[in-house]
Amino acid sequence: LIKDSGFRQALLNTFVFVMGTTPVTTVMALVLALMINSVRRGNQVFRSVFFLPSIVSIVVTASIFKSFYSPVGMLNRIVEFFGLTGHGWLVEKGFAMPAIMMMNVWAYTGYYMVLYLAALTAVPKQLYEAAEVDGADEWQQLWYITLPQIRYMTIFVIVINTIRSWQVFPEVFTLTHGGPVGTTNTLVHHLYDTAFRYHDMGYASAISFVLLGIIMVFAFVQMHILQGRDESKRATEQ
Secondary structure, three states: OOOOHHHHHHHHHHHHHHHHHHHHHHHHHHHHHHHHHHOOOOHHHHHHHHHHHHHOOHHHHHHHHHHHHOOOOHHHHHHHHOOOOOOOOOOOHHHHHHHHHHHHHHHHHHHHHHHHHHHHHOOOHHHHHHHHHOOOOHHHHHHHHHHHHOHHHHHHHHHHHHHHHHOOOHHHHHHOOOOOOOOOOOHHHHHHHHHHHOOOHHHHHHHHHHHHHHHHHHHHHHHHHHHHHHHHHHHHHO
16 A cells, blocks of 8 residues: 555545545534524524535535536636636646535535534523623633533534545545546545455455544544643633
């Protein structure tokens, strides 16, 4: 595996995908949850609208985005409307991976938003009332009450988001099949090609065990870091 250039490229592509989607998806989900939680009327409508993409099959979503990204698709029409040059978003090296990442963020942000909304509704209202009496503004309430109260949900969201991102496959398979020139080939897609295209099951099994180890390491490190921050905050407060 170490000597396999295809595996190294797939590993790098997957790492870039994880680093480019996990933070953005997590932050956007938290921001949307905070905004919807502050809406007094019609918040269920907004919740449904943002959650809708996550219940649609990712293959269906990818097929829609494939038409959206096509040379004669809506995205190029929008770009050309503003006097810019359109691109082959899925066939150019510099745009293929960002295009997949953008679709992934759009598809999954609503799911994590709902998780954050569940955590926000569990925060005791008495804490905010006491903070208002003490003169705390909205930013102070967010920093000292909301974020600490939903820290365990944040750990959960980051971990499962990271695991899902390392296992990205349907988006790549539907949109680019790993192209152009392997720039969007991810670990799971490389595993799929090795097992079911080239019928090398032993080598594919080795890739799967490496992927399992990477996911376990990332999950352990993230949980350790976030829980360590919680313990340090508790020690400071005491």
